[in-house]
Each structure stands twice: as structure tokens, then as C-alpha cells.
Amino acid sequence: MPQTFMHSRFSHSFLHLQREKGFITSLHRQRRHAKILMGDGEFLPSWVVCCEKKLDFTKNNISSSRDKSRTQRSTRVQTFGATSDGEVVLQPKDDHGTxxxxxxxxxxxxxxxxxxxxxxxxxxxxxxxxxxxxxxxxxxxxxxxxxxxxxxxxxxxxxxxxxxxxxxxxxxxxxxxxxxxxxxxxxxxxxxxxxxxxxxxxxxxxxxxxxxxxxxxxxxxxxxxxxxxxxxxxxxxxxxxxxxxxxxxxxxxxxxxxxxxxVFYHIQNALGKPMVLSRSAAFTTIFFSIFGAVLGLIKDIPDVEGDKACGNQTFCVRYGKEKVFSLSLNILLIAYGSAVALGASSSLLICKIVSVIGHTTLASLLMLRANSINLEDPVSTQSFYMFLFKLLYAEYALIQFMR
Missing domain, CATH: 1.10.357 (Tetracycline Repressor; domain 2)
Structure with missing residues (x-):
């Protein structure tokens, strides 16, 4: 019985056919052959690539579950069927409806x-x-x-x-x-x-x-x-x-x-102000340069296998994930400690309170998240990398109090 299948462009797993449950895709990268049913009845070998979805033989609807790491819009419709021996059949699709x-x-x-x-x-x-x-x-x-x-x-x-x-x-x-x-x-x-x-x-x-x-x-x-x-x-x-x-x-x-x-000097220029480097602008430039360098180190941790295969000798490839991660964490903690000290020296009470409490909180969250990371799991390291961007967003609010 032919069924309709929604294909997502971010999928990399392959179709499995179960008679009781319909078409079910695996989250594992296994190579499964499918056959394309041509108009003259011939079959051509093909690959079936799809995301985690289930098609019910008894219903015309489609139920799909979100991938834990990404949710993307389904964009292609394809018809599938099954042969008597249980093989997956990919039937030609009419593109005139596109x-x-x-x-x-x-x-x-x-x-x-x-x-x-x-x-x-x-x-x-x-x-x-x-x-x-x-x-x-x-x-x-x-x-x-x-x-x-x-x-x-x-x-x-x-x-x-x-x-x-x-x-x-x-x-x-x-x-x-x-x-x-x-x-x-x-x-x-x-x-x-x-x-x-x-x-x-x-x-x-x-x-x-x-x-x-x-x-x-x-x-x-x-x-x-x-x-x-x-x-x-x-x-x-x-x-x-x-x-x-x-x-x-x-x-x-x-x-x-x-x-x-x-941007700082551009806005000063747009307002007709003299271009003078302020305390907050100097802190912002230095702090985010340090943070950017750490992002450059952390982002290579989940990419070690690909970098090794292509001969890209990053610090993670040369010295190992553990050493690079430990160095990155220590650099960030020093940067947050410096921000706390600088904030405490502010002449404005509100700036002093917010900057000290804010940077201390961010440093604590960083330590808590770092303790739960699994450096051997690309999903965990990529999640930590994205967490650093959240800390970056929070820092953009705190720099308004570094005056």
C-alpha cells in the first residue's frame, strides 16, 4: 500500500519497514537499500534518506517526532510502497504540483x-x-x-x-x-x-x-x-x-x-560627539576579544574527527580535548574575575552592585555547566558551545553597567 512520506533535508538515517507499524526510520546511520519503482515495473537501486518519522499503513495521516538536536520544516513529499517480500519501494513523484x-x-x-x-x-x-x-x-x-x-x-x-x-x-x-x-x-x-x-x-x-x-x-x-x-x-x-x-x-x-x-566610534560620529574611548568601550573590546578566543578553542572540540581526517592541526588535535577545555575554562574564569574587580571599582553604586552580582552569577553558571559536559560526546560539547553564546548575550546586558 503506497504511503506519503514527508522528507526533511536535515535527515541522515534510512527507512526501515515493519509490517505492523509501517515505515519507521532509525536515528542510526545504517545503509539500507530501497528500490525505485519505474513505470515499466523495473526496480532501480537507490538510497532512502529520511528523518525520524513514522507512517501508519492504516491511516492517511503522518505522525512525526522532533529530532532532539534540530527541528526543521518538512519540504518534500514522496510516495512509498512495499513489495510482497517486504522491500521498501520508492514510487515516482509528480513534480507538477511544485x-x-x-x-x-x-x-x-x-x-x-x-x-x-x-x-x-x-x-x-x-x-x-x-x-x-x-x-x-x-x-x-x-x-x-x-x-x-x-x-x-x-x-x-x-x-x-x-x-x-x-x-x-x-x-x-x-x-x-x-x-x-x-x-x-x-x-x-x-x-x-x-x-x-x-x-x-x-x-x-x-x-x-x-x-x-x-x-x-x-x-x-x-x-x-x-x-x-x-x-x-x-x-x-x-x-x-x-x-x-x-x-x-x-x-x-x-x-x-x-x-x-x-560600532562605538560610528555612533559617536553619527551623534556628532568627539571620538573618545570610554571605560565601558575599552572593557567591552578586551572582554569580548578574550571570549571570542575561547569560542575559537571550544568550537573545535566536537570537530576533532573531521579535523583529523582533513589534516587540520587544531589545538584540540595537537594537545587533546581535555587540556584545551581546561585552558578555555580557566581563561573565562579569569575574565569574569577581572570583570568583577573592575565593576567593584565603579563610582556608581547601581553599576557596582549589578556588575559584581551579574558576573559572579555567570561564572557560577559556567562552572556548573562545565562539570556536566562529556568531552567524548559531540552533542554534549556542541551544547556547551551554544551555552557560551547565551553567556555572551547576558554579557551584552551587563556591559551597560561597566561605567
Whole structure:
């Protein structure tokens, strides 16, 4: 009996057929053969790739369970049946029902995943937070401020998507092992489409920096663009991600040394204020540079197998996960301790209380989460990596009290 099956582009497991329960997919990567039923009755061997879903032979509805790590929109419909000997049969699908709206939605969904939304969220929160640091009164919330903020958001979001895109384009071989759910590896976006996106964003980044006629914004964006390019591209003296020290510098540069001072001075310039480095801006630049360097170390822990296979000698490959994790944790704790000390020296009581209690709380949460991590489990280490971004978001609120 033919059944309808919803296919998700992030799935990597294979169909199993059970007569009593219908089609059930496994969460394990096992190779299971299926056959495509052609119009003339012939069968062609094929692979059936699907996410965790169950199809009931007795009902026409579909029940699906969410994957624990990712939930994605189902975008393709395919018909399956079964032969008398229990083999899975993939029946031809009529593509005439595909509309431009469904194609657009599928491509947009792939582009969103390609853009790495959590990094865009982090960049957006960072730009908005840093843009508040130059303000000294309610009167500074002027049209000039909001125009400057929008300019900075557009510029660095485009730069962020570019750096994610160029990295995926160059690292497709490693991503087949480390991140097989990415659109380029899974086939949702072709190499030509990704190249077109990256090329368009290259011109957009440079054009935006020139068009807005803000020297601080242009310098910050250009630095972000150049570091992101040097991190990924295969050119002499570049490909910094394969050079551990330069990889850490790249993450520190893109997290703190580029858009933090760039946005701060850009807003000062937009408001017509003299460009002076404040206490809060100096702390923000240094703290987020350190945090970015730690993110650069932690992000390689779940990718060790892929890095080894591709000859990428990261610190984790060279010295082991345990040593790198311990070093990263100690660096962050020192950074939080410094933030507590700096906050305690503030002349404003509210700033002193919030900064001391806030940073102490974040350091405590970091220790609690670090004690529960399993370094041999990629899911656990990836979860810890994403937890660090939550700490980063919280820090963007606390920097308003580092005055």
C-alpha cells in the first residue's frame, strides 16, 4: 500500500519497514537499500534518506517526532510502497504540483540555515548593545542615532553571513563529517548558488562600508571582512583556521577587535560627539576579544574527527580535548574575575552592585555547566558551545553597567 512520506533535508538515517507499524526510520546511520519503482515495473537501486518519522499503513495521516538536536520544516513529499517480500519501494513523484512559492520557501529555509542564525543573533545583539555605550542622556536617542544603528546592523549582518558562507564553501569536505546538516553538504544549496551568495555579499560588504560614509564603520567592517576571509580561504600565508594561533586571533578579532570599537566610534560620529574611548568601550573590546578566543578553542572540540581526517592541526588535535577545555575554562574564569574587580571599582553604586552580582552569577553558571559536559560526546560539547553564546548575550546586558 503506497504511503506519503514527508522528507526533511536535515535527515541522515534510512527507512526501515515493519509490517505492523509501517515505515519507521532509525536515528542510526545504517545503509539500507530501497528500490525505485519505474513505470515499466523495473526496480532501480537507490538510497532512502529520511528523518525520524513514522507512517501508519492504516491511516492517511503522518505522525512525526522532533529530532532532539534540530527541528526543521518538512519540504518534500514522496510516495512509498512495499513489495510482497517486504522491500521498501520508492514510487515516482509528480513534480507538477511544485509551485514557485514552495520552491522559494525551501530555498529561503536553506539560506537561513546557511547563514548560521545564532551568529547573526549574537552580532545583532552585540551591535545594539555597543551602540548604547556612547549615549550619555535621553536626548541622544535622536533620528541620527537610529540611522547610525541601522547602518551598523546592516553592515555587520552582511559581513557575518559572508564569513559563514566563505567558511562553508571552503570547508565542505570537513563539513561532510562534522556538520552534514549544512545546506551545501546536504544538497539543499548547490556550489554555484553558494558561490553566488558569497560573491554578492562580498560586493555588498564593501559597497555598504563606502556608501554610509562613516570611517569608523568602514574600518571595522573591512577588518571584519579581511579577517573572516583570511580565516577560511586557501591562499599562501592565509587559511588561518589551519594555524591554531592565527585561528584564535581570528575569532578574537571578529568578536571584539573589529565591530566593537567600529560600532562605538560610528555612533559617536553619527551623534556628532568627539571620538573618545570610554571605560565601558575599552572593557567591552578586551572582554569580548578574550571570549571570542575561547569560542575559537571550544568550537573545535566536537570537530576533532573531521579535523583529523582533513589534516587540520587544531589545538584540540595537537594537545587533546581535555587540556584545551581546561585552558578555555580557566581563561573565562579569569575574565569574569577581572570583570568583577573592575565593576567593584565603579563610582556608581547601581553599576557596582549589578556588575559584581551579574558576573559572579555567570561564572557560577559556567562552572556548573562545565562539570556536566562529556568531552567524548559531540552533542554534549556542541551544547556547551551554544551555552557560551547565551553567556555572551547576558554579557551584552551587563556591559551597560561597566561605567
Amino acid at each position: 509551485t514557485w512559492q514552495s520552491t522559494f520557501c525551501r530555498k529561503w529555509d536553506a539560506f537561513v540555515t546557511f547563514s548560521r542564525p545564532y551568529t547573526i543573533i549574537c552580532t545583532s545583539i552585540g551591535v545594539c548593545s555597543v551602540s548604547l555605550l556612547p549615549l550619555t542622556s535621553v536626548g541622544d536617542f535622536s533620528p541620527a542615532y537610529f540611522v547610525g544603528l541601522i547602518q551598523a546592523l546592516i553592515a555587520f549582518i552582511c559581513g557575518n553571513i559572508y564569513t559563514s558562507g566563505i567558511n562553508q564553501l571552503v570547508d565542505s569536505d570537513m563539513d561532510k563529517i562534522n556538520k552534514p546538516y549544512l545546506p551545501l553538504v546536504s544538497g539543499e544549496l548547490s556550489v554555484g548558488e553558494v558561490r553566488a551568495i558569497v560573491t554578492a555579499l562580498t560586493f555588498m560588504c564593501l559597497a555598504i562600508g563606502i556608501m554610509f560614509q562613516s570611517a569608523p564603520l568602514f574600518i571595522g567592517l573591512l577588518s571584519f571582512f579581511l579577517i573572516g576571509t583570511a580565516y577560511s580561504v586557501e591562499l599562501p600565508f592565509l587559511r588561518w583556521k589551519t594555524k591554531p594561533a592565527m585561528a584564535i586571533f581570528s575569532m578574537a578579532g571578529m568578536s571584539g577587535l573589529t565591530y566593537q570599537p567600529g
